[in-house]
Amino acid sequence: MPASLAPVFEPGFFSSSPVHVALIVGGVVAAVSGVVGTFTVMRGQAFAGHSLADIGTAGGSAAFLIGISPLYGFVAMNLIAAGVMEMIGIRRPRGRDLATGIVLGAALGLAALFLYWDTTHSSTTGATINVLFGSIFELPSSLVPVIAVFSVVATGIVLLSYRPLLLSSLSPELASARGVPVRLVGIGYLVALAVAVSLSAVTIGAILSTALLIGPAATALRLTKRAGMAMVIAAAIGVAATWLGVLLAYDSYDWTTGHGWPVSFFVVTLVFAFYLVTDLSVGRLAGRRRLR
């Protein structure tokens, strides 16, 4: 590595194995979130996408209690929650937020109970923090095969049902007139969302899960109206923000003595900045066009 890059890439960045895992897993998760998130934004299900990350906490903390990997608890809980949301009316635009809110409230109540038991009945005092904030630098490499399977399932569902999903997201009436099973496609999409959010929440934490699901996709959809293109741009923005965030977090060990700044702070700030810059410049361009 040329010496001129030393201030950017702190010594040891490329040889540290937690950094390798963080870059690979973070990159994969960000790409999956971008692909799945494009439809989350188009379908107006950002609240559901965010809620699943919190709802999974109930499953994750229950998994801690019985001593299995939180990932399985997360997925099981999220699939159940997605099913209940579908049942009580996430399809109707007016009932969407309410259905999500009711399920979220009940699940957070369960999470309060399980986390309470986690801290009183066992010695895992760190369970709350671990489940809520997860850390990209503390990933066990045994999770890698599971992450691969989940990524394939989530992106597989979205890509296989791409055309009917796109049509039913843009216009449910037109889709059902053309014989698309709109409800089935919607359920399939919720499963993909539940799997993708479980994956991201367990590996990189609930905060980053929502940030990477919604931020890059919303930015991409401001830049292009074509869904396929938006998915590619969203994945690219997500991966760039994650890698840059990991780099900055690694470098930050030298900024303040004793400890580094959290990765989630950097990634969220980058995602937010990407969106804001795009929003302002696209808005200004549109304003200029209108004047002409």
Next chain:
Amino acid sequence: MFSGFMINAWEAATIVAVVAGVVGFFTVLRGSAFAAHALPNGAFAGAAGASLIGVNVIVGLGVFALLGALTIGGLGRRARQDVATALAIVMMLGLGALFLSMTTEYAPEIYSLLFGEVLGVSSSELLPTAAIGVVCIAVVFALYRPLLLSSVMPDAAEARGVSTQGMDLAFLIVIALATTMAVPVVGSLLIFSLLIGPPAAARSFTDTPPKAMGLSVVFALGTVWAAIAFSYVSNLPIGFFVGAISAFSYAAGRTWVAGRRTRPVPTDAVH
């Protein structure tokens, strides 16, 4: 159950339930469930920041809740509200993660900010809670008519000169006030459940706005009182009971509506 330190818990929970019942009626009517989740949850970053620089937690909560409301309102002008809300909550939580990494707060402290510690409310915390609660309810009643009109018929409201965007922002600020009032005493989870569950259940039983609002306050009071009693007897966290009772009352409301629909009713009476 009604002795000494428990009195503060009953009083705090009663104030919070009345405010949540009133504000929650509009939250459900306007479909603002995401904002009602995002502001209390994200404002917790403000509490973490306040303890970092050594100011009162309520100040930190208030500043962050207000900034969050303005961010959602500002971004929501050009994007969908749910996207704006998602971006606002992750930015607030990201800052929260940064503040937490800099403090030496121990895990149980964070747990109590998120899930509340209603049994540990002190008398000095009651006064600000009550004061902000009164302001919050006063704002809702002052804006009652335009708020109702813009929630139910946005087009008619615009025609009468009521700005939809203005009402959106005003209501976000009301949620921010409710957040500041409730989070220090009951935590962000509990205030969210109370803003959604009881009002949603109340709406199943009546369509008249004032009745629905009154019923929503009654349900919210019933929910917190029962939750405190159960929590006291069983020693389990109060948040669990509030979540469970809210979900059950919503399910009961839905069942009641479904039961009524099976009877022969003129089609125009069913919406």
